Amino acid sequence: MARLGEHHYALTTTWTGNRGSGTSGYRDYARDTTISVAGKPEMLASADKPFRGDPARWNPEDMLLAALSECHLLSYLHACVTAGVVVTSYLDEATGIMREDGTGGGAFSEVVLRPRVTVSDVSMIDAARHAHDQAHEWCFIANSVNFPVRHEANIAVAP
Secondary structure (H helix, E strand, C coil), X not given: CCCCCCCCCXXXXXXXXXXXXXXXXXXXXXXXXXXXXXXXXXXXXXXXXXXXXCCCCECHHHHHHHXXXXXXXXXXXXXXXXXXXXXXXXXXXXXXXXXXXXXXXXXXXXXXXXXXXXXXXXXXXXXXXXXXXXXXXXXXXXXXXCCCEEECCEEEEXX
C-alpha cells in the first residue's frame, strides 16, 4: 500500500529487436523496444542513432529531455494559476548535452529549457517570470536528476 504522498508508476518495456539470432553479435540485433503503460498508446523506442538505434523511434535521451520539459511546463502552469497569471501559449525548445566518458558510459551534463510564454496582460510579466523559479522548485523530474536544469524564458504579451 502506498503511503500518503507516495506515487507508484509501472510500465512494460519489451525488446522487439531480435533479428533471428538474438544477441549473437553486437551488430546482429536491433535496439528496438516497445514501451507500454496500461490504458495508453504504445511508444516505439530504440537507442539513439550513434548507438546503432533507429532514429525514427524515441530514445532514452529524448524521453529524459521530454520529461524535464513537460514537468517544467506543467509545474509552470500551476505556478501561474497560483500567481494569477493567465498564460495563453507556451512552447519550449529544450536542449540537453550528454557526454560519453570513454568507457562505454556517460551522463547528461546539463539541460536548458527555453520556454516562450505568452501572457494575457503586460501587468503579469514579472509574476510570469518568477513562476519559472517556482516551477523549477516544484518539478519532480528536475529534482530527481544530478545535473543542472536551467531555463531561459522569453515572455511576451498577447496582442
